[in-house]
């Protein structure tokens with residue numbers, strides 16, 4: 001067709017071509033990217049480690065490598081310990097859904113038993129921090145002391161009331177509202193991504209327990225002052241004054257002006 | 262000689278005859294006061310003042326009432342607030358802070374919030390009132406600016422207003438720094454950083470102000486004196502002057518039927534305006550109280566006590582300081598240079614100690630600059646519609662745009678987390694927008710104003726387009742235009758003739774070239790910039806002319822010329 005040949009040289013052709021290429025790539029990626037391959041029934045597996053390895057191979061090896069040695073997209077998992085696995089899988093961060101600057105919290109895809117199995121497998125590769133005992137993760141410590149520790153060590157990233165905050169280049173410290181005590185402990189212990197590690201020599205298990213108690217106190221969400229506007233400080237307060245506040249005043253002024261004298 | 266009794270001295274004094282002859286009790290008291298103070302004359306003068314009615318004239322009142330409300334609630338807070346950095350262990354009823362070491366200032370603010378009956382509500386009213394005070398000041402300023410109300414003879418009042426706006430901001434910042442929570446301490450720390458950037462004397466200045474290094478024990482009591490004594494006194498004083506000048510100048514009004522540069526159409530202060538204004542005070546109080554009881558503000562217990570080693574994500578100042586914070590966030594890092602062992606952080610100096618006063622200097626200077634450009638020395642009591650002063654309106658919108666860019670930049674972290682964007686991209690976006698945005702805003706606003714000007718002229722001269730197509734007997738088509746009713750029309754007709762543009766032609770009246778002075782030529786250039794596109798509103802004379810030269814089929818109703826000329 002003559003017209004088609006002519007159109008091939010049209011300046012927009014390049015864009016159309018690019019667009020088509022991007023679309024196919026994107027669709028292909030959606031299919032290829034790791035998804036919830038329904039975890040194989042673990043009943044047949046002899047030990048937890050083997051069951052964990054099976055789950056790992058099916059869901060994680062594409063990024064972390066078949067020996068968890070790490071790959072182009074993901075770090076080695078040797079020595080990260082069961083605590084890291086429990087945190088990453090328990091908060092739904094792993095398996096990572098899409099590449100990005102940071103693995104976001106997602107609905108979790110595996111039950112606790114499967115997570116423990118993968119944890120056992122990773123722990124068998126090299127020694128690393130274990131899942132903390134419930135003695136320290138259920139709260140019941142000193143909230144006020146925990147608050148002091150929290151403000152010095154965590155508030156600069158997570159905000160004084162745990163609302164979260166921005167880090168550079170699209171990274172962020174997430175909100176800490178409604179996070180399980182165990183995961184808070186594990187986050188401190190393993191330091192996911194941009195978060196520093198708080199070893200037991202920095203923050204003792206009791207310190208961590210107090211921090212958890214403090215965050216649980218925050219979670220109760222008691223706002224003695226009324227509706228809290230997200231608890232993120234002066235920005236929403238200013239926005240509120242500029243919209244709702246002055247808006248009401250102007251409406252009242254107009255209403256009063258309309259009133260016959 | 263015998264006539265020189267006390268009565269004799271009063272001979273011919275008509276007041277003595279009327280002394281306390283009022284029949285009512287209130288009248289009797291008023292008479293008693295008047296006999297001793299002579300207030301009646303002044304009161305009569307004030308009460309017979311006439312105020313025009315328009316909602317935008319109430320913005321200043323919102324500011325006034327919010328100020329009064331913050332003053333009253335502030336006094337309440339002083340009953341319990343302890344302005345001291347002395348250390349105590351908290352033992353009040355807020356469990357999550359029990360046993361924590363803190364300053365007395367913070368502990369007493371917690372005490373007000375949790376253990377004083379109604380204390381939290383009063384604190385919230387004080388703070389919401391403070392925010393709305395500054396919001397209302399800014400809105401009031403916009404009204405004055407965009408209607409040209411600051412023109413002669415009201416320039417001094419514009420200057421007073423500018424000062425009030427700046428002082429309100431400083432007053433707010435001082436208050437925000439008092440409770441000594443993590444956020445307010447961070448704000449103070451930032452302010453101390455700004456002062457350190459002053460060349461040469463910076464560190465000495467900080468030592469002087471803080472009585473040593475940061476934070477020290479001196480700053481809270483000092484800020485307290487400034488916040489509850491010094492600044493409120495200056496603000497109230499300036500505010501009184503502001504109001505007196507409004508009385509002296511009389512209030513401006515929008516053009517409309519019967520309104521001229523020489524009269525004021527509206528209600529007398531007594532009783533109508535007073536009743537309305539008094540009612541409005543309670544409305545403003547009610548709105549602020551409502552907001553304060555439903556929405557928490559500055560939940561200091563969430564932030565914890567100030568600790569120089571801690572800081573919280575999302576540290577922002579109250580909104581009115583936001584633009585300076587934003588300027589600092591946008592300032593690139595290379596603005597810090599060091600030579601000869603001295604570090605010179607001029608980026609921070611520019612973004613804070615230079616920017617803050619600069620904004621107010623520019624604002625204060627504007628009326629005088631405009632007057633110099635236009636050469637307009639007339640008195641103005643009729644407001645200009647913003648669209649009719651296209652260049653001024655465009656300048657205003659451009660300035661607001663620049664301000665808003667800085668302001669939004671102060672929330673770059675909140676924008677990043679809430680819109681899932683990269684804070685670095687946002688920062689670059691705002692940096693570029695700071696320069697491009699105002700230009701764009703200027704151009705767009707000007708276009709809109711000019712379009713509206715054209716539409717107004719069209720409407721006044723030819724009436725409203727009805728959309729009805731009429732076919733004449735000889736087959737021609739035209740759209741029927743419906744004349745505006747007279748009332749509407751007067752809002753669109755100018756109240757005053759356009760400025761006689763003092764453009765220097767460069768020749769004297771004999772047509773001989775005369776070298777214009779450099780400043781004159783510069784002025785003429787600016788005046789051209791100011792007026793070149795303006796499409797002046799229809800003058801009454803033009804209107805009459807238009808009606809007499811018979812616009813054929815465009816059915817413009819005749820108006821009696823008597824009515825029009827009576828406007829002069």
Ligand code: HEM
Nearest residue numbers: 331332335336338339342388391433436437440489493559
């Ligand atoms: C009209 C201008 C005023 C403004 C804009 C203003 C603003 C503020 C602000 C923003 C705060 C922080 C409040 C908080 O969140 O707790 C504050 C605190 C305070 N203000 Fe004012 N204020 C004004 C007038 C006054 C006056 C006249 C007084 C006293 C006579 C006063 C007494 C106090 C006290 C004692 C505090 C600290 C107590 C506390 O924070 O609960 N204020 N002010």
